[in-house]
Amino acid sequence: MTSSSADFVEIRQLRKSFGGADVLKGVDLVFRLGEIHAFIGANGAGKSTLLGCLSGAVEPSSGTIAIDGEVFDTLSPRLALEKGIGIIYQHFQVVEGLTVADNIFLGSELRRMGIVDTRQQNERAAALLARLGAVLAPDMPLERLSVGERQIVEIARALRIGPKVLILDEPTAALSDREMSALHDVVRTLAHAENIAIVYVTHLIDEIKAIADCVTVLRDGAVVWTRPAARIDSRQRRQPLRRLREERRRIARRRREAEPAEEAHGSGPAHQNDCRIMDAVRPAIVRTGAMTSVYA
Ligand SMILES: Nc1ncnc2c1ncn2[C@@H]1O[C@H](COP(=O)(O)OP(=O)(O)OP(=O)(O)O)[C@@H](O)[C@H]1O
Ligand SMILES: [Mg+2]
Numbered sequence: 001m002t003s004s005s006a007d008f009v010e011i012r013q014l015r016k017s018f019g020g021a022d023v024l025k026g027v028d029l030v031f032r033l034g035e036i037h038a039f040i041g042a043n044g045a046g047k048s049t050l051l052g053c054l055s056g057a058v059e060p061s062s063g064t065i066a067i068d069g070e071v072f073d074t075l076s077p078r079l080a081l082e083k084g085i086g087i088i089y090q091h092f093q094v095v096e097g098l099t100v101a102d103n104i105f106l107g108s109e110l111r112r113m114g115i116v117d118t119r120q121q122n123e124r125a126a127a128l129l130a131r132l133g134a135v136l137a138p139d140m141p142l143e144r145l146s147v148g149e150r151q152i153v154e155i156a157r158a159l160r161i162g163p164k165v166l167i168l169d170e171p172t173a174a175l176s177d178r179e180m181s182a183l184h185d186v187v188r189t190l191a192h193a194e195n196i197a198i199v200y201v202t203h204l205i206d207e208i209k210a211i212a213d214c215v216t217v218l219r220d221g222a223v224v225w226t227r228p229a230a231r232i233d234s235r236q237r238r239q240p241l242r243r244l245r246e247e248r249r250r251i252a253r254r255r256r257e258a259e260p261a262e263e264a265h266g267s268g269p270a271h272q273n274d275c276r277i278m279d280a281v282r283p284a285i286v287r288t289g290a291m292t293s294v295y296a
Contacts, residue, residue, distance in 0.1 A: 006032040008164055008197050009054065009085075014063035016049055016221075023049050025221040026063070031165060036191045036198040038212035038229065040205075046221040047201050048090060051167050054199075055087040056080035068164070086163030088154045090170050090201075094142055101125035101138035104157045128156040132186050148179030155186065166190060167199040172207065184211045208232070 009031040016024040023046045031037050041047050052058030054065060056075035065072050067083045075083070094103045101121045109116045110124065125138035134152045142150065151171060158166055168187070172180040188211060191198045202208065208215055212229035 006034060008033050008068055010066040011050075011054070012064045012066070014050065014053060014065065015061045016046075016053065016058060017061050023221050024053070024060070024063075027218075027221070027223055029216060029223060029226070031197045031199055033164065033197050034191055034195045035213045036187060036200055036211050038208045038215045039199060039201045039218065040203065040208065040215060041218035045218045047218055048169055049221075050218070051087065051169060051199060051201065054080065054165075055085055055167060057087075081161050084162070084164035085167070086158035086161055086165065087167040088151075088158055088169065088171060090173075092150055092154060092174075093157075094150050094153055096141075096143045098142055099139050100129075100136055100142060100145070100153055103142055103153050104128060104138075104160060106157070108160070124160075125156065128159050131159065132156060133189075146179070147174050148176065148182060151175065151179070151183060152186070159190075163196060165197040165199065167201075169201045170203065171200070172202070172204070180207075181210075187211055 007030045009029075011027055011029040014024050014027040014029075015022070027046075027050055029050075039047055039051075049058055053060045054075070056077040056079055059074050063073075065075065067085065070083070072079075075085075080087075095106065098106065101118070101124075104125045105121050110120045111117055112120070122138040129136050129138070129152070132152055132155060134149070134156075136145070136149060136152065142153070145153065151174075155166075155168075172183060175183060184207070187198055187200065190196045191213075200207070200212065208229055209232075214226060214228050215232060216226040217224040
């Protein structure tokens with residue numbers, strides 16, 4: 001791999017073992033500014049572990065991570081943040097009982113003479129939300145937000161640090177089709193208008209088609225390939241795509257029937273929805289693996 005000025009993150013020969021199990025087996029990868037890099041792989045392939053190394057949550061066994069030319073053997077969460085790495089985790093981190101602005105500034109509250117400056121937090125939160133095109137009142141209690149709106153709060157929180165890299169780990173697993181499409185718009189703006197490097201973990205091939213500039217397939221802790229999204233053969237993905245869309249529709253229908261109140265107010269636990277949707281799309285992941293072998 002040759003470097004270019006936009007190569008903001010360069011991961012070299014990254015390895016990670018848990019106990020005796022090799023979860024990452026010498027990964028080489030580059031994330032570029034202004035690019036949406038989709039990250040795809042079966043359950044347990046090591047996607048979250050790899051991105052955990054980049055965000056400082058996981059300590060690599062060996063290898064290096066260079067951020068803007070500065071080389072690290074390991075990163076702490078604080079250091080990763082300082083270096084401009086923002087992450088939105090696979091499971092929501094927002095807290096009910098707090099307002100939108102409180103959630104955005106959770107853990108790094110803006111204070112004035114030692115006291116949380118609610119007014120300033122609300123103003124800053126409104127500016128971050130406006131950047132995302134979201135119409136959300138900063139003083140609204142979180143429990144009144146839909147799942148998609150909670151996702152926006154998570155992104156606003158990640159933007160607070162002015163990230164150069166934004167990692168989204170399966171961000172649409174719990175979202176409806178409409179919310180997913182809105183999130184795609186936000187992600188495109190952040191990458192293409194604000195020049196942020198987006199790392200986007202997904203199990204859904206149709207998301208790659210919709211937003212990715214380039215794609216990496218990870219299998220058993222190793223990169224199978226990285227290539228521009230436009231070069232993925234549409235004939236290979238047509239069938240899985242159709243089945244996946246039908247599956248999403250079926251799940252959405254079941255969700256509406258089972259939990260009308262929860263759907264209307266978005267107050268249900270995101271993880272629960274997450275699991276149900278992901279359980280349903282997992283068979284498609286196997287088909288994705290089959291597509292991968294065509295290229296491999
Ligand atoms: N803290 C840990 N201790 C032990 N094993 C772990 C730990 N974290 C992850 N693993 C194991 O590492 C492997 C890769 O997990 P990881 O969560 O990175 O996969 P993933 O690609 O993100 O999967 P998914 O699509 O299900 O999110 C799995 O076998 C998992 O059980
Ligand atoms: Mg994961």
